[in-house]
Amino acid sequence: MKFNTNQQKTTVNVALTGLMGALVLVGTYLNVPIPVLGDKTMIGLGNVFCILSGLLLGPVYGGAAAGIGSFIFDLIGGWASSAPFTLVFKFIMAFVCGTIAWGGNKSAKKLSRLILAAVAGSLSYCALYLGYSYVKELLIGSAVQVVNIKIATKAAATLTNAVIADVVAVPLFLTIRKALDRNHVGGKLQE
Numbered sequence: 001m002k003f004n005t006n007q008q009k010t011t012v013n014v015a016l017t018g019l020m021g022a023l024v025l026v027g028t029y030l031n032v033p034i035p036v037l038g039d040k041t042m043i044g045l046g047n048v049f050c051i052l053s054g055l056l057l058g059p060v061y062g063g064a065a066a067g068i069g070s071f072i073f074d075l076i077g078g079w080a081s082s083a084p085f086t087l088v089f090k091f092i093m094a095f096v097c098g099t100i101a102w103g104g105n106k107s108a109k110k111l112s113r114l115i116l117a118a119v120a121g122s123l124s125y126c127a128l129y130l131g132y133s134y135v136k137e138l139l140i141g142s143a144v145q146v147v148n149i150k151i152a153t154k155a156a157a158t159l160t161n162a163v164i165a166d167v168v169a170v171p172l173f174l175t176i177r178k179a180l181d182r183n184h185v186g187g188k189l190q191e
Contacts, residue, residue: 016057017065024049024069024090028077034157036150040078041157046070047125047165048172050090051118054097055173062098067091082132089128097121114170122162130155 031044050066074083100117
């Protein structure tokens with residue numbers, strides 16, 4: 001349920017953005033770290049909640065939840081130098097997802113639209129993250145062969161995260177939406 005941006009819904013929007021941001025943060029802590037030639041990456045559940053944020057809250061509030069939750073994780077989880085990039089990349093991930101799911105004032109009800117939204121959001125993040133990682137490695141002077149190995153490992157982890165996020169977030173969204181509708185909460189939300 002995408003929420004209205006009118007004054008009556010602002011408090012609800014902010015509260016749900018905070019809640020989803022917290023879930024993104026906690027979900028990101030549920031990970032398996034993967035060492036990558038003096039660097040690190042991980043496979044985890046953070047992207048599930050980033051995609052779910054876009055599906056539930058729409059592009060702006062979903063993007064804010066995904067970006068802020070991931071940013072805070074990076075600050076306290078050992079990735080502080082990349083936190084600003086993470087903020088932007090995760091915002092874009094959920095923004096793309098939310099825009100496709102809710103674009104053109106259409107409700108996010110059609111399964112094919114939800115899947116497309118989730119996949120597009122995940123792939124946008126993959127492209128941004130891998131492009132950033134590649135350029136960063138070249139700028140610090142890493143040998144091209146080393147960069148290619150690092151990026152291949154990060155690509156495998158990132159694409160695994162994307163698949164996990166898409167496979168889990170869409171059914172989770174459908175379940176949450178059914179529960180909201182069943183409890184007559186969904187009718188109060190803009191769809």
